[in-house]
Structures are given as C-alpha cells and as structure tokens.
Amino acid sequence: MTDAARGSRILFVDQSGELGGAELALLPLAIRHREHGAVVLLQDGPFRERLEAAGVTVHLLVDAGVSRVRKTGGLSALLRAALPVYRQVRALARLARDYDVMFVNTQKAFVLGTLTRAIVRRPVVWFLHDIMSAAHFGALQRYVVRGLARFADATLVNSQAVAQALADLTGRRDRAVDVVYNGIDPSQFDAALHTQHRAIRAALGVPTDAWCIGLFSRLAQWKGQHVLIDAVAQMLVDEHDALERRHVGGARERGAPAARSTRHVEVHVVFVGAPLFGEDAYAARLREQVARLGLEPRIHFAGFQHDVAAWMAAMDVVVHTSTAPEPFGRVVVEGMLAGKPVVAARAGGVMEIVEHGKTGLLTEPGDARALASALGALRRDPAYAAELAEAGRETARRQFTEAAFVERVDAALARVADRIGTGHQAVPGQV
Numbered sequence: 001m002t003d004a005a006r007g008s009r010i011l012f013v014d015q016s017g018e019l020g021g022a023e024l025a026l027l028p029l030a031i032r033h034r035e036h037g038a039v040v041l042l043q044d045g046p047f048r049e050r051l052e053a054a055g056v057t058v059h060l061l062v063d064a065g066v067s068r069v070r071k072t073g074g075l076s077a078l079l080r081a082a083l084p085v086y087r088q089v090r091a092l093a094r095l096a097r098d099y100d101v102m103f104v105n106t107q108k109a110f111v112l113g114t115l116t117r118a119i120v121r122r123p124v125v126w127f128l129h130d131i132m133s134a135a136h137f138g139a140l141q142r143y144v145v146r147g148l149a150r151f152a153d154a155t156l157v158n159s160q161a162v163a164q165a166l167a168d169l170t171g172r173r174d175r176a177v178d179v180v181y182n183g184i185d186p187s188q189f190d191a192a193l194h195t196q197h198r199a200i201r202a203a204l205g206v207p208t209d210a211w212c213i214g215l216f217s218r219l220a221q222w223k224g225q226h227v228l229i230d231a232v233a234q235m236l237v238d239e240h241d242a243l244e245r246r247h248v249g250g251a252r253e254r255g256a257p258a259a260r261s262t263r264h265v266e267v268h269v270v271f272v273g274a275p276l277f278g279e280d281a282y283a284a285r286l287r288e289q290v291a292r293l294g295l296e297p298r299i300h301f302a303g304f305q306h307d308v309a310a311w312m313a314a315m316d317v318v319v320h321t322s323t324a325p326e327p328f329g330r331v332v333v334e335g336m337l338a339g340k341p342v343v344a345a346r347a348g349g350v351m352e353i354v355e356h357g358k359t360g361l362l363t364e365p366g367d368a369r370a371l372a373s374a375l376g377a378l379r380r381d382p383a384y385a386a387e388l389a390e391a392g393r394e395t396a397r398r399q400f401t402e403a404a405f406v407e408r409v410d411a412a413l414a415r416v417a418d419r420i421g422t423g424h425q426a427v428p429g430q431v
C-alpha cells in the first residue's frame with residue numbers, strides 16, 4: 001500500500017446489504033483499510049455479516065424513504081425521497097467528519113456522498129460499477145448523475161464500456177477516469193479444480209454424466225436467464241433433429257419437440273443465484289417458462305450459493321446471458337478461473353474480458369438460437385471446449401488479479417490523499 005493511501009482514513013459507502021458484484025468488489029478494499037476505515041451501508045444484509053466477520057467496522061444508515069428509490073423511478077418518487085435524502089446526508093456528514101475520504105461504491109452512495117461533500121468538504125472517490133444508459137437507468141437518475149459527476153474528486157470505473165457510457169452521459173470526454181478491472185483471487189478456483197463435485201450434482205438430481213450448463217447470477221430480467229431456458233429447448237430440438245436424420249427411413253412423428261427429445265439427450269442447467277434486488281416476479285416467470293416447455297427435470301434452481309468455485313467445478317460450461325450490456329461481469333472471469341469454457345453475451349465489459357474463439361465464445365445478447373448453437377458446438381467437440389477453457393484460465397489469471405485491483409484503487413486514493421493531504425483538510429471548494 002502506498003504511504004499516502006495507508007495514512008488515509010477511508011469511509012466506504014454502499015447502498016446494499018446484499019452480496020452483489022459491486023459489494024464483492026468492495027470487500028477486499030474494506031478489509032485492506034479496516035484499521036483506519038469503515039463501511040457505511042444503507043441497508044442491512046449478508047454483506048454486513050461478511051464485512052464484520054472480516055473485522056471491518058460497519059455503520060448502518062437505513063432509511064426506508066431512500067431504500068424505496070428505484071433505478072427507474074419517476075419524479076414523484078424522487079420528490080418523496082427529498083426529506084429522507086436530507087436526513088441521510090446529515091447522518092453521513094456526522095460520520096464523515098472522522099474520515100479523510102469518502103469512497104462511494106453505488107449510485108445512491110454517490111448521490112449522498114457528493115451532497116455530503118458540500119457540508120463536510122471531504123473528497124469523494126467514486127467507483128462507478130454501472131453502465132449509465134437508458135437500458136439500465138431512468139432518465140431522471142441519469143440526469144442526477146450527470147449533474148453530480150463533476151463533484152467526484154476521482155472517478156474509477158470497472159470497464160472501458162462503463163467509461164464510454166459515462167462520457168456519453170456527461171459529454172465530457174476529457175474527464176480523467178481510471179479503468180480498474182475487478183480482480184478475483186484464484187485460490188478457491190484452483191482448490192476446486194481437481195476435485196470431483198458429485199455431491200453437488202447428486203443433491204440436485206443431475207446425473208454424473210450429464211452435460212451441465214451453469215449460469216451464476218442473481219435472478220433479474222436483464223441477466224437473461226430466460227434466454228438460456230429458450231436456448232436449451234432449442235438445443236434439444238437440434239439434437240433430436242440430428243438424431244432423426246441419422247435414423248434412415250425412421251418415421252418422423254410430429255409433436256412437442258422439446259419434451260420428446262428429452263429422452264435422447266442429457267443436457268442439464270443449473271441456475272445459481274437468487275433475486276437479490278426485488279426481482280421475485282421474474283423468478284416466478286422463469287419457473288413458468290420451464291414448466292411450459294416441459295423442462296422441469298433438466299433445469300435446476302439452486303438459489304444463492306457462497307461457494308461459487310465448487311459449484312462452477314461441477315459444471316461443464318459456464319454461461320453468461322445478460323440482455324443489456326454487462327458493466328464488467330465477475331462471473332465471466334470466475335468461469336475462466338474455474339477452468340470451464342465460457343459462453344458470454346457480446347456487449348459491455350464482457351468484450352474486454354473474452355476474446356471470441358480464443359478465450360471463450362461470445363453470442364449476441366438475447367439470441368437464444370445463437371447461444372444454442374455455441375453450446376452445441378462445445379458439447380460436440382470437447383477438445384475445442386478444453387482448449388478455450390485453458391486459454392481463458394490463463395488469461396484470467398494474468399489479467400484480472402486481485403493484487404492489481406487493490407493496487408490500482410490504492411493508487412487513486414493516494415493521488416487524492418496527496419492532493420489534499422491526509423489530515424482533516426478541506427477539499428478545494430468546487431461545491
């Protein structure tokens with residue numbers, strides 16, 4: 001750690017108590033700075049437990065009026081939030097006085113942090129994990145972020161795609177933005193690499209010799225689990241048709257192709273993840289889709305799992321299906337570290353992780369047919385799948401290390417600390 005960063009007392013602020021990607025990215029940073037730093041959460045949950053178990057001080061600043069504000073809410077929702085936001089800013093300001101820097105890690109944290117900065121004059125380091133486009137945020141939310149962006153004293157983003165979307169929003173291409181890719185510790189994936197994970201398959205009822213597709217993501221419409229369900233139905237039809245073509249002179253019956261073909265092929269899907277941010281209706285729709293296609297025996301919902309490395313080890317392929325551009329996509333790197341061939345959606349930060357045909361496969365977001373054909377290609381050619389997996393693993397180990405991630409964040413913190421000194425100095429007045 002640089003001296004300047006080490007001396008700083010950092011107050012991390014994150015709106016979620018859940019274990020989402022932005023929170024998992026924050027974890028090693030909060031641990032590294034736990035001696036002088038603390039984390040403020042705007043909601044309670046398992047993330048708080050993880051932080052506290054690691055010896056990090058956590059302050060909960062929960063206000064239902066702020067928690068209710070959504071990514072796409074309208075003006076009336078925002079106006080209703082004005083008083084709760086004011087209360088939160090006052091509370092955050094009281095805490096922030098004892099720290100040198102505020103490190104804001106989510107959108108609400110960013111809004112509160114920049115408003116708090118006007119009161120306590122502490123610099124704000126903003127880690128933007130989101131693509132600020134209409135695909136992800138309402139017009140009002142984008143307008144607010146656009147207005148406040150210049151009050152961040154340093155801006156870090158998790159991919160070039162996020163940097164680009166921010167520049168498009170603010171119209172400021174000259175603004176200094178640091179691209180800091182997530183880093184993932186490979187040790188758990190290494191440990192899981194050569195172990196048999198029969199127990200995981202057995203508990204789900206997945207045959208040991210089935211070809212098992214794993215999708216590791218919270219259940220949310222834009223994460224696109226429905227695309228994989230359609231792709232599997234398509235794969236079963238494709239494989240059935242191929243089988244029939246081989247049956248010279250075989251009578252070709254008509255009927256429900258997916259249900260009929262399940263007798264011939266053993267493709268299974270495991271969805272690992274839960275609806276973390278109020279997407280329960282989507283989760284229910286997924287189950288209906290599975291039932292409608294008659295795919296219940298093959299599609300398994302495992303819920304949230306802590307040991308992703310072990311679960312990935314039990315799969316034959318790891319897929320990513322986001323229908324809107326993924327800001328980064330930790331699961332893609334994790335699939336590569338797990339030594340699995342990865343098929344991911346060609347958009348956003350994922351294109352900075354996977355090189356199509358070399359370190360994995362990319363298919364158009366939302367295109368179930370293309371996904372089915374990529375999966376079919378891997379299933380038919382295990383040697384090709386292994387080649388992609390090996391190249392992917394090597395790239396992930398080299399390019400997405402946790403050490404590089406924390407060092408780059410520390411370097412940004414050190415630059416801010418150098419600019420303002422590490423004591424209680426005020427930020428040069430921009431506000």
Ligand code: UDP
Binds near residue numbers: 021216218274328
């Ligand atoms: N994850 C997990 N358990 C699950 C599902 C996902 O721990 O059941 C983790 C996953 O390993 C990854 C993170 O949640 O590290 C999701 O991050 P990602 O960047 O892929 O997507 P996000 O949810 O942040 O948009």
Ligand code: GLC
Binds near residue numbers: 022130158327
């Ligand atoms: C966000 C993004 C995800 C990214 C993660 C960590 O949750 O949705 O794409 O990987 O942050 O930066």
